[in-house]
Amino acid sequence: MDSSEFRRRGKEMVDYIADYLEGIEGRAVYPDVEPGYLRPLIPTAAPQEPDAYEDIIKDIEKIIMPGVTHWNSPFFFAYFPTANSYPSMLADMLCGAVSCVGFTWAASPACTELETVMMDWLGKMLKLPEAFLAGRAGEGGGVIQGSASEATLVALLAARTKVIRQLQAASPELTQAAIMEKLVAYTSDQAHSSVERAGLIGAVRFRTIPSDDNFSMRGSALQEALEQDKAAGLIPFFVVATLGTTPCCSFDNLLEVGPICNLEGMWLHIDAAYAGSAFICPEFRNLLNGVEFADSFNFNPHKWLLVNFDCSAMWVKKRTDLTGAFKLDPLYLKHNHQDSGLITDYRHWQIPLGRRFRSLKMWFVFRMYGVKGLQAHIRKHVALSHEFESLVRQDPRFEICTEVILGLVCFRLKGSNQLNETLLQKINSARKIHLVPCHLRDKFVLRFAVCSRTVESAHVQLAWEHIRELASVVLRAEKE
Amino acid sequence: MDSSEFRRRGKEMVDYIADYLEGIEGRAVYPDVEPGYLRPLIPTAAPQEPDAYEDIIKDIEKIIMPGVTHWNSPFFFAYFPTANSYPSMLADMLCGAVSCVGFTWAASPACTELETVMMDWLGKMLKLPEAFLAGRAGEGGGVIQGSASEATLVALLAARTKVIRQLQAASPELTQAAIMEKLVAYTSDQAHSSVERAGLIGAVRFRTIPSDDNFSMRGSALQEALEQDKAAGLIPFFVVATLGTTPCCSFDNLLEVGPICNLEGMWLHIDAAYAGSAFICPEFRNLLNGVEFADSFNFNPHKWLLVNFDCSAMWVKKRTDLTGAFKLDPLYLKHNHQDSGLITDYRHWQIPLGRRFRSLKMWFVFRMYGVKGLQAHIRKHVALSHEFESLVRQDPRFEICTEVILGLVCFRLKGSNQLNETLLQKINSARKIHLVPCHLRDKFVLRFAVCSRTVESAHVQLAWEHIRELASVVLRAEKE
Numbered sequence: 001m002d003s004s005e006f007r008r009r010g011k012e013m014v015d016y017i018a019d020y021l022e023g024i025e026g027r028a029v030y031p032d033v034e035p036g037y038l039r040p041l042i043p044t045a046a047p048q049e050p051d052a053y054e055d056i057i058k059d060i061e062k063i064i065m066p067g068v069t070h071w072n073s074p075f076f077f078a079y080f081p082t083a084n085s086y087p088s089m090l091a092d093m094l095c096g097a098v099s100c101v102g103f104t105w106a107a108s109p110a111c112t113e114l115e116t117v118m119m120d121w122l123g124k125m126l127k128l129p130e131a132f133l134a135g136r137a138g139e140g141g142g143v144i145q146g147s148a149s150e151a152t153l154v155a156l157l158a159a160r161t162k163v164i165r166q167l168q169a170a171s172p173e174l175t176q177a178a179i180m181e182k183l184v185a186y187t188s189d190q191a192h193s194s195v196e197r198a199g200l201i202g203a204v205r206f207r208t209i210p211s212d213d214n215f216s217m218r219g220s221a222l223q224e225a226l227e228q229d230k231a232a233g234l235i236p237f238f239v240v241a242t243l244g245t246t247p248c249c250s251f252d253n254l255l256e257v258g259p260i261c262n263l264e265g266m267w268l269h270i271d272a273a274y275a276g277s278a279f280i281c282p283e284f285r286n287l288l289n290g291v292e293f294a295d296s297f298n299f300n301p302h303k304w305l306l307v308n309f310d311c312s313a314m315w316v317k318k319r320t321d322l323t324g325a326f327k328l329d330p331l332y333l334k335h336n337h338q339d340s341g342l343i344t345d346y347r348h349w350q351i352p353l354g355r356r357f358r359s360l361k362m363w364f365v366f367r368m369y370g371v372k373g374l375q376a377h378i379r380k381h382v383a384l385s386h387e388f389e390s391l392v393r394q395d396p397r398f399e400i401c402t403e404v405i406l407g408l409v410c411f412r413l414k415g416s417n418q419l420n421e422t423l424l425q426k427i428n429s430a431r432k433i434h435l436v437p438c439h440l441r442d443k444f445v446l447r448f449a450v451c452s453r454t455v456e457s458a459h460v461q462l463a464w465e466h467i468r469e470l471a472s473v474v475l476r477a478e479k480e
Numbered sequence: 481m482d483s484s485e486f487r488r489r490g491k492e493m494v495d496y497i498a499d500y501l502e503g504i505e506g507r508a509v510y511p512d513v514e515p516g517y518l519r520p521l522i523p524t525a526a527p528q529e530p531d532a533y534e535d536i537i538k539d540i541e542k543i544i545m546p547g548v549t550h551w552n553s554p555f556f557f558a559y560f561p562t563a564n565s566y567p568s569m570l571a572d573m574l575c576g577a578v579s580c581v582g583f584t585w586a587a588s589p590a591c592t593e594l595e596t597v598m599m600d601w602l603g604k605m606l607k608l609p610e611a612f613l614a615g616r617a618g619e620g621g622g623v624i625q626g627s628a629s630e631a632t633l634v635a636l637l638a639a640r641t642k643v644i645r646q647l648q649a650a651s652p653e654l655t656q657a658a659i660m661e662k663l664v665a666y667t668s669d670q671a672h673s674s675v676e677r678a679g680l681i682g683a684v685r686f687r688t689i690p691s692d693d694n695f696s697m698r699g700s701a702l703q704e705a706l707e708q709d710k711a712a713g714l715i716p717f718f719v720v721a722t723l724g725t726t727p728c729c730s731f732d733n734l735l736e737v738g739p740i741c742n743l744e745g746m747w748l749h750i751d752a753a754y755a756g757s758a759f760i761c762p763e764f765r766n767l768l769n770g771v772e773f774a775d776s777f778n779f780n781p782h783k784w785l786l787v788n789f790d791c792s793a794m795w796v797k798k799r800t801d802l803t804g805a806f807k808l809d810p811l812y813l814k815h816n817h818q819d820s821g822l823i824t825d826y827r828h829w830q831i832p833l834g835r836r837f838r839s840l841k842m843w844f845v846f847r848m849y850g851v852k853g854l855q856a857h858i859r860k861h862v863a864l865s866h867e868f869e870s871l872v873r874q875d876p877r878f879e880i881c882t883e884v885i886l887g888l889v890c891f892r893l894k895g896s897n898q899l900n901e902t903l904l905q906k907i908n909s910a911r912k913i914h915l916v917p918c919h920l921r922d923k924f925v926l927r928f929a930v931c932s933r934t935v936e937s938a939h940v941q942l943a944w945e946h947i948r949e950l951a952s953v954v955l956r957a958e959k960e
Binding site for chain 1: 491495497502515517518528544547548568579586597628633656782806
């Protein structure tokens with residue numbers, strides 16, 4: 001395919017994409033396929049000679065689309081949103097064409113420098129404390145990670161290196177293994193599974209702190225665990241607090257947890273993967289109070305801020321904490337400027353070496369929406385979740401399970417878990433809308449997450465009518 | 481921006497991309513900017529109201545392009561190639577539009593299933609042993625990682641978990657820390673820095689095996705290290721062999737190293753990040769002999785197989801080894817089919833949770849080029865590197881430093897390291913071509929890597945003429 005054919009096929013693809021997104025409501029949000037559906041539909045090996053482009057395009061509708069869960073459908077209310085916007089897609093096209101690999105400053109200076117500045121822009125939108133910004137001479141700064149899981153892991157590794165070096169400086173006879181055996185990290189029982197996973201990878205134990213009745217990690221519970229562990233000779237070093245948990249969008253109490261971390265010299269990482277986007281609205285910024293106590297903070301613009309996956313924004317107060325955990329400098333990656341204070345080599349900030357020019361997506365989205373446009377997007381979703389909440393509250397057969405703060409509503413039929421499992425099964429097999437469940441303590445709960453950029457009140461109303469009808473069927477069957 | 485504006489702007493972007501790539505030869509391959517160049521060119525904060533799209537587009541040429549290292553320029557001979565092809569860009573556009581997040585099968589069945597089948601297609605192209613393929617009921621299979629660094633880390637973590645479980649099964653009193661303290665991993669002194677980094681992250685020691693005169697890790701050197709370590713009470717568990725090292729594209733001796741790993745019960749991971757693509761050509765497939773001894777194998781189609789970044793292909797013989805290292809199952813990620821043998825939940829195979837629909841890029845590229853088209857691309861690059869090699873050999877002032885096997889030529893001026901450093905400095909500050917150096921033992925060496933999809937003999941000839949002229953200048957200055 002030469003450039004003139006690309007001009008033609010690229011424009012067709014642009015139309016296909018616009019058609020897809022305009023018509024997405026007409027597709028079943030959840031696919032009707034069984035595991036293994038795809039393999040029999042395509043050849044067992046790659047063709048020796050090129051296929052015709054037309055055949056590939058035909059296969060998209062014939063083979064791919066029937067197996068796609070349509071995350072951008074306005075009837076998709078599962079998990080959390082995945083961002084999708086036209087400005088972001090345009091930027092991603094450009095990123096693919098430039099296809100530089102920005103592992104060092106020299107490997108593509110624009111790629112590194114735009115990222116640093118975009119992370120400052122975003123930090124300012126959130127009113128992050130100055131210490132997290134790179135500015136012209138700051139010690140902190142931001143980096144785009146691929147996912148919140150990586151951000152948590154990178155924070156844990158930085159904290160682990162830091163505490164090992166501190167302890168070895170004081171007692172040079174201590175081995176790394178002897179220290180690691182005693183390290184303890186803490187997180188709430190509501191934290192995302194990727195937090196526990198970071199502990200597995202980093203080979204340090206995680207202790208789970210029981211959350212309170214609002215599914216929030218409180219200072220007292222953390223303090224109690226710390227005291228026990230210190231008394232047992234262990235070394236607390238790392239805390240992950242969550243703002244906007246995955247099960248029910250609850251918030252750990254940063255104003256209690258933060259000072260404890262500072263006092264005890266523990267690294268505090270904040271995972272606000274979903275909720276972080278909302279903090280650009282002044283009315284939600286209070287949910288971030290206490291961030292000043294943190295060493296690192298992360299959220300995913302690729303969830304709720306209209307920047308397509310992947311774009312996970314992470315800030316640290318001391319960039320040397322991250323780079324110190326990883327720095328290795330082979331000659332083929334050295335360059336003239338690298339010892340300048342102005343240089344950022346992002347490969348020292350992350351797990352992979354290579355990286356795309358992802359900041360272009362932030363640049364396009366922030367400029368094409370403006371801060372006000374992004375705030376409007378967040379506010380629309382929050383309003384829709386409250387609309388859904390009030391619909392649920394009007395039906396006495398249902399209950400709301402946790403306070404609705406942002407775009408997630410946790411609800412259930414009053415009654416047994418079995419009843420609710422049956423209801424969810426019916427909802428998802430009808431394929432008109434898509435939801436996923438969670439457990440809150442011993443209760444099986446349905447999660448209604450406002451997700452799509454194009455979801456409107458009418459979709460929420462339709463979804464609720466559909467849920468009510470299926471609930472009636474389920475309740476009727478139970479009585480029989 | 482609504483869909484009708486996207487139709488217009490998307491088509492303009494397609495033309496911009498085609499113009500960029502058609503005209504890339506006219507741009508200086510390496511940018512003429514100093515660290516910190518970008519920040520003063522853009523506002524200090526995001527706009528409140530939307531900017532005009534025209535202004536963003538103007539800023540691309542004004543602000544971004546002057547700071548871009550043009551990896552796709554036919555005058556780019558630095559690092560290793562980064563893939564860039566039109567079919568891949570088209571697929572990536574589609575991937576961005578669908579923007580499903582394929583962490584589980586249910587989150588988008590097509591995303592998971594196409595990946596499994598594409599990894600089988602690619603494995604067959606390489607003639608990988610059957611055990612690495614998923615097929616309909618295999619125990620192995622492939623996964624797309626973001627980078628070779630992640631693949632190495634994932635392999636190390638799987639190996640670490642496996643050996644810890646084995647030892648604890650035999651001696652339940654052993655703690656994880658007690659075992660980890662004794663674990664030793666091995667790799668050649670020519671291995672990529674990401675291998676050592678995987679050891680830092682996984683908190684296990686890496687021992688570096690001295691390579692032979694051809695920069696190859698040999699069985700005897702590995703065996704010697706093993707014996708020493710075992711005698712010292714340590715536990716060898718993991719070996720990373722490299723096919724196509726970054727400094728000079730040398731090859732570890734798999735036929736010697738592999739049987740040792742099998743005999744000693746050590747996990748063998750093969751990192752063929754760059755060279756792997758060449759193995760689709762029968763005349764280079766012998767370089768992969770010995771892969772049958774490996775537990776995991778990885779290479780980067782995003783380097784040399786025309787699939788845009790990111791697409792790092794990793795295969796394992798036993799998928800349960802990977803998933804066993806990571807498996808955590810919160811309710812919101814459970815789905816109906818997950819215990820079926822046909823199901824792959826790729827989140828258990830990797831560090832991040834989220835993942836793009838990257839297999840679309842493989843599907844488009846494999847079908848639009850056909851295996852023969854991809855082989856032709858590899859062969860063109862190898863022929864060009866031999867052409868450059870023969871030019872160098874004709875000039876008695878220069879020497880070739882290592883055997884030229886694929887698309888990389890390591891060469892230098894006969895004489896001091898200082899002389900060669902000066903030459904490289906002159907080359908890169910002239911900005912007509914771009915090279916990076918390496919160290920081979922105590923020698924400073926220039927690397928000439930054939931990179932661009934569009935590079936032709938004429939570019940190689942021009943590059944060589946340019947290097948010769950600068951060499952004359954440097955040699956003249958030395959004599960004065």
